Amino acid sequence: MDPGIIEVKYNKLFINNEFVDAVSNKTFKVINPSTEKIIAEIAEADKADVDKAVAAAKAAFLRGSEWRSMDASQRGKLINKLADLMDRNAKEIGGLESLNCGKIYSNAVREIYGAANVLRYYAGYCDKIHGNTIPADGNYFSLTRKEPIGVVGQIVPWNFPITLMIWKWGPALATGCTIVTKPAEQTPLTALAVAALVKEAGFPPGVINVIPGFGPIAGEALCLHNDVRKVAFTGSTKVGHRIMEYAAKSNLKKVSLELGGKSPFVIFNDADVNEAVELAHIAAYVNHGQTCCAGSRTFVQSGIYEEFLRKSIEKAKAKKVGDPFKPETEQGPQIDKPSFEKIMFMIEEGKRQGATLETGGNRIGNEGYFVEPTIFSSVTDDMTIAREEIFGPVQSILKFETLEEVIERANDTYYGLAAGIITKDINTALVFAQSVEAGSVWVNCFGSAPQTPFGGYKQSGIGRDLGEESIQDYLETKTISIKLPMKC
Numbered sequence: 382m383d384p385g386i387i388e389v390k391y392n393k394l395f396i397n398n399e400f401v402d403a404v405s406n407k408t409f410k411v412i413n414p415s416t417e418k419i420i421a422e423i424a425e426a427d428k429a430d431v432d433k434a435v436a437a438a439k440a441a442f443l444r445g446s447e448w449r450s451m452d453a454s455q456r457g458k459l460i461n462k463l464a465d466l467m468d469r470n471a472k473e474i475g476g477l478e479s480l481n482c483g484k485i486y487s488n489a490v491r492e493i494y495g496a497a498n499v500l501r502y503y504a505g506y507c508d509k510i511h512g513n514t515i516p517a518d519g520n521y522f523s524l525t526r527k528e529p530i531g532v533v534g535q536i537v538p539w540n541f542p543i544t545l546m547i548w549k550w551g552p553a554l555a556t557g558c559t560i561v562t563k564p565a566e567q568t569p570l571t572a573l574a575v576a577a578l579v580k581e582a583g584f585p586p587g588v589i590n591v592i593p594g595f596g597p598i599a600g601e602a603l604c605l606h607n608d609v610r611k612v613a614f615t616g617s618t619k620v621g622h623r624i625m626e627y628a629a630k631s632n633l634k635k636v637s638l639e640l641g642g643k644s645p646f647v648i649f650n651d652a653d654v655n656e657a658v659e660l661a662h663i664a665a666y667v668n669h670g671q672t673c674c675a676g677s678r679t680f681v682q683s684g685i686y687e688e689f690l691r692k693s694i695e696k697a698k699a700k701k702v703g704d705p706f707k708p709e710t711e712q713g714p715q716i717d718k719p720s721f722e723k724i725m726f727m728i729e730e731g732k733r734q735g736a737t738l739e740t741g742g743n744r745i746g747n748e749g750y751f752v753e754p755t756i757f758s759s760v761t762d763d764m765t766i767a768r769e770e771i772f773g774p775v776q777s778i779l780k781f782e783t784l785e786e787v788i789e790r791a792n793d794t795y796y797g798l799a800a801g802i803i804t805k806d807i808n809t810a811l812v813f814a815q816s817v818e819a820g821s822v823w824v825n826c827f828g829s830a831p832q833t834p835f836g837g838y839k840q841s842g843i844g845r846d847l848g849e850e851s852i853q854d855y856l857e858t859k860t861i862s863i864k865l866p867m868k869c
């Protein structure tokens with residue numbers, strides 16, 4: 382796959398179907414994490430631009446507007462059209478993504494196709510969202526109507542910029558809401574490239590607005606806005622707490638949060654060791670470890686621990702790290718300097734607290750944020766690397782003896798996003814799956830599909846992305862009771 386020449390065509394805010402400068406005329410720099418060089422200067426939204434974008438989204442949502450009076454099935458056609466345009470431009474958008482966040486090019490392109498399929502899943506929902514008729518007490522004909530919640534603010538991180546944005550656009554559009562999205566300050570380019578397709582697909586102005594900017598400025602203003610009825614956020618647990626505060630301080634807007642994780646990936650003695658090494662490697666290192674549901678605590682039963690460790694080390698050592706555009710590359714750079722420094726700090730903590738550094742642990746080169754695939758063994762549950770999200774290419778391997786023990790240890794975390802298990806024993810798999818406190822459990826596999834809800838227990842979040850459950854998060858329920866002359 383060759384991306385050809387990558388061009389930054391869109392560098393302004395997308396409001397009311399137009400690309401516009403920021404009110405302040407301010408811009409910010411976007412960096413290529415492979416080279417640390419500037420790729421583009423992008424218009425920077427602040428409160429004034431948030432006010433403009435929210436006003437546009439509010440006008441698009443008004444009773445009688447083109448969007449509100451559109452047949453639900455027509456909404457579905459527009460969403461499908463956007464999906465088709467994303468497919469058409471997948472290589473171009475994927476190339477931009479690779480350049481901007483260091484993702485392996487082929488993965489970046491695959492993510493664009495994947496995001497288009499998420500849109501298609503939600504396109505089909507538009508004319509299938511409905512309430513109930515209810516046998517209420519008394520002489521009433523009672524029914525519920527499902528109505529879109531209104532203007533929604535969506536705050537997206539940099540690790541899967543388009544995937545996570547589309548996970549939020551899909552249900553918002555299917556239900557008939559209008560959107561103001563703030564992409565992460567590190568990765569605004571592809572969100573703007575997709576915004577250009579929104580106009581081409583024929584969405585009415587104001588239905589989708591995209592305003593790049595910084596979290597504590599544009600993000601905060603969006604979350605505090607009294608005309609925003611819901612905020613959907615993906616990012617750190619720390620900022621997740623802030624989002625709830627903003628909701629409490631403003632209009633009690635609905636909040637859905639998809640936050641961090643420290644997901645256990647548990648391998649039993651009866652597993653095929655080679656397959657387990659592969660799957661646990663993917664779970665730990667996918668997207669350079671910058672994945673909320675990364676299997677970042679690899680628990681291995683004692684009978685296969687030594688063999689598993691040896692093979693995992695071989696696998697990590699063989700991994701090709703470098704230019705994300707080279708076809709042989711398996712791991713690109715980390716997103717930015719703060720993230721890189723956090724990972725190096727965590728590696729030092731691991732060593733200091735007595736874990737055994739088996740391989741890796743260093744920066745690669747002196748340009749770009751490349752980190753060696755790293756493995757720690759003899760990790761214990763109390764170590765920082767077993768408790769805190771590292772968000773980098775670091776696998777922590779822990780030894781266990783029994784199912785009961787590993788369930789308890791897997792649950793000994795304030796996170797609860799996902800969990801994985803590899804075993805051939807159906808009883809072990811089912812007992813674990815039902816006992817682990819996690820929003821997703823993967824048995825002999827890793828990863829989610831558009832049809833299945835995804836989100837966290839405990840401090841991994843509130844609400845769900847994907848599946849039918851996400852639709853419900855964008856709806857209000859209205860009860861209508863009609864007095865009848867008699868019981869009939």
Ligand code: NAI
Binds near residue numbers: 598621
């Ligand atoms: P972050 O939570 O600060 O940023 C995520 C998004 O939230 C960005 O769009 C950012 O602009 C926005 N944001 C930041 N502060 C905000 C505020 N006060 N109000 C409104 N929006 C705000 O995450 P960051 O700093 O990029 O990464 C720090 C750590 O967070 C990572 O090392 C990782 O552990 C975790 N993280 C988890 C993600 C996930 O997929 N759940 C994604 C990104 C980061």
Ligand code: MG
Binds near residue numbers: 617
């Ligand atoms: Mg932050």
